[in-house]
Amino acid sequence: MSFWLVLTVNSITFGGLLFLLSAGFSLIFGLMRIPNLTHGSLFMLGAYVGATFVAGLTGFQMNFWLAAVVATLTVAVAGALAERLLLRRLPGDQLAQVLVTLGLSFMAADFCLMVWGGDPLSVTTPSELQGFARFGTMVFPLYRLAIIVIAMVVAIALWLMLERTRLGAMIRAGVDDPDMARVVGIRVSQLFTIVFALGAGLAGFAGIVGGPILSVYPGLDQDMLPLALVVVILGGSGSLLGSFVGSIIVGFIYNFGQALLPELAYFVLFMPMLLVLLLRPQGLFGRHVP
Amino acid sequence: MNSATSGRIFAIVVAIGALATLPYWMQGIYYVNVASQILFYAIFALGLNILVGYGGLVSLGHAGLFGVSAYAAGYMLQLGYGHSLAIAVALFMGMASMAVYAVLSLRATGIGFIMITLALGEILWGLAYRWISLTGGDNGISVPSRPAPFGFSMSDINTFYYITLITFIASLALCWVFVRSPFGAALRGTRDQPRRMNALGYHVWAIRFWACLFSGLLTAVSALLFVYYTQFISPQTLALTSSAEVLLMVISGGPGTLLGPIIGAGLVVIVKNVVSAFIERWNFLLGAIFVAIVILMPEGLVPGSVRLWRLAMRWRRTKGGTAP
Amino acid sequence: MSALTVTNLCKAFGGLHVTTNVNLNVEPGERRLIIGPNGAGKTTLFNLITGEITPDSGAIKLFGEDITRTPSRRRPHLGMARTYQIITLFPRDSIIHNVSLALLGLSPARWNPITNLRHQGHLIENGLKALERVGLAHIAERPLSQTSYGERRRVEIAMALAQNPKLLLLDEPFAGLSIDERQDVHKCLMAIPRDVTMVMIEHNMDVALAFAERITLLHFGEVIVEGNRAEVVDNPRTREVYLGH
16 A cells, blocks of 8 residues: 555656646647757756756755756757857758757756766755654655645746736747737747746756655666656646646656556557657647647 | 760769679778779668658668568578578568558658657667567678679679679669659659649659669668678667668768768768778767768768869869959 | 538648538539638648548548548549649759659559569650640650749649549649639630539639639638529628728
């Protein structure tokens, strides 16, 4: 019984982490209509930058949360630069933009190898969350529960931004109909930069938040990108609710799959993605078909 | 026959001559091996280009299909069957999985097609990685020996090279015939104006399906050469990065041309094998070259270079005062 | 037997009814003009007839044969050809290649992956004949990207004619043309023999009225008026539709 409970809590935790990763991917896919194949690399970059400051590798040690802020900003800036300098030179050519994100993922992965080497970096859990919570006979690591809370806070913040701010209204308009949005006076290309930076920042944040659980290693990007893809395809691009629901679903499929059907773990993960693409391409809550 | 055609024929003759005598003027078995790699990856790239360049269908899952043929051969050999049967099964499995792949992915076009092929590639990778009882998982499958067609053992480096060269020339000839044929023209038509082609009486889905099968054949052939070259197959060969690499070969060289994928294969293999001796982070270089080509020379190196050459010629002529 | 019979054709997209109970009967060899203000559903009607859109209800018969369920790619093989409002040709290729593709579409050779397309002599021959009918045979080898808009319109017509259609649907063939270009296209169309039935959508009234024998007026997806030139022009409902009173 406790086995299932632990698996469930881990699934929700992982789902929370996936949400932080995929929310940005979903926004970018919904607004710019491209699957951002650099997203896994941005996650990894955030994890590496954060880990560096948490461990004080540059001689400069930071509090975990401060390191997370630095990581998020760094990756957001990187994303903004990539969009402004590269993607913006291919307006409207979605295929070419996807290829650029693909090339960038190669560059980012090797860049991380160059800077941080091949050995995995572990990230110490922030001291205030290094404990356990007890519920009767059940014991759960505090940090895992914290991730769930962080994911929900970010989800609410994103929802408020999308529903209550002008920026959010512009994003929603752009997701629904970019041409109309332009006609109405929305500076769509500027919006692209902002959303790409926001998505990148979220991915970087997810990377460092996931650090204590996943640690950081070469290949982390390759492990996380397909998961973001599955979440967004299942949940639907451009939909925050879709990312949230999709993340929880994938969190469960991933954890239960690994535990119960190890030989078919990835099959069980990607088959639903394929079925959705074939039968209901807009996903559960998506605004449009990829 | 005008000067352009005779020039082209001359270039082809020189190229074939150089390739045929390569083991003699290329010093060292290492470089002969690199040449073999370029040739069978070129076959893979030519196969992908049938879809990407001539069909307008960008696939990010081709490494999965490549892997199916390679694993099929490895598995049969591991069970103790002979090379002929292993090769036959590999070709069959490759084409059969391509047929399934085509039926599933041709339900969409554009970005949708890319996503479906990506998902299919990931499914195949996931099966190779986790279905350990079948594939050995991360440990992969070792291939104990290379075949010896007509008594020529491919364990000999030069013999392997020549067999690969012959296979490459045969594949290239097939592609050349295909591209010039009415079916090839029909395929290109579906790339440029699918709606119009439908209105002209063409069965667009069927054209794309048969093009996929041809692509699958070339992919299976190159996978066989690969698995006999490395004598090993592991899940990494089916990963997204591998699909990205072969796509890189096609896009960088020039999709929609025959020479482009060959140049692209050469570029990627040389960076991976030769440049990597000097620059440790060759993946970075590969990615950078790719991004640069997509942004600056989107038609690819081959057509792009031809265009630059023509511009340079025109510039020279006007500078020299003679009429263009 | 009529060339084209459309019976009670209906199509709606969600709540928007784009075609409502359209009945049409075109006699063999007739020159029919379909007019109507923007948004009347004229191109949608064409798309329903060619099969690119499936109707919600109703029937379409081509020379007596019910083609309502026939896939759109089969209809050219049954004698139906069409030109488009927005030019959709193959810009990377030459004019003669464009026309050859039209001929190839009906030929079993289109499945042939072996022989050289350039050696299909009959395709080139018939392609040149079609280009002669629109006065473009002299520039057959020119790349399409180097042609004028008017020439491209004529290439489109040549492609349709190359398929030897029994029914030719022309969607705004005069759109965007200069006066001279309009004359050229008009000449081509008038030269088409009576064994081809023609249905044309047009906005440009001068050339269109000269061409038409019978006119169908569409408004909001419904047939409002039908008859010969005089009948339609004199009908007060025509004025209503175009002038709003």
